[in-house]
Amino acid sequence: MKFQRRSSEPVSLNLTPLIDVVFLLLIFFMVSTTFDQSSELDLQLPEAVNGQSSDQATSLKVEVPESGPIYLNGEAVEDLAQSLERFxxxxxxxxxxxxxADERARHGQVTQVxxxxxxxGLSQVSFQTRYAP
Known part of the structure; x- marks a missing residue:
């Protein structure tokens, strides 16, 4: 007995919906991602193994880079004492x-701060460091 062969169409996979879904996921993750920018200065913070986490919101930050001006709440200041008075x-x-304070900052500059x-009259002062487990 002779069977007749059916002509079969080549199987093809339509990738267009898959590509659409991948682009939608990409857009979703790009829009929903947040980036932590704790400081716009490139500071190398010293490491500390012992200490406690600071969860309280601070209302005043003083940043001391390796070189350059001191920053009070993100703004460069010439004279810290006058800027503190105005603040x-x-x-x-x-x-x-x-x-x-950057770990490479001069000790004298930190002492002036x-x-x-x-x-x-600000006595509740703490230092921020990186945690080194």
Whole structure:
């Protein structure tokens, strides 16, 4: 008995819907992703193994880079003492001050920052570091 062969069409896979879904997922993840920018300065923070996490919101940040001006809440300042006076006149006294000093910053510059903070009557000062497990 002789069977007649059926002519079969070649199987093809339509990839257009798959590509559409992949692009939609790509767009979704690009839009929903947030980036943490803790500081716009390139600071190398010193590492600390012992310490505690700082979950409280601070109202005053003083950044001391390796070189260049000191930053008060993200703005470069020439004279920290005068800038602190203006800040305290415009705002309420902050509960805490965080000093973010680059590990390569001069000790004298950090000491000047601490002196200006003490002169402004700010005594709740802490230092930010990187955690080194």
């Amino acid at each position: 305290l006149e415009a705002e309420t006294v902050p509960e805490r001050v965080v000093v973010i 601490l002196d200006a903070l003490a002169g402004a």
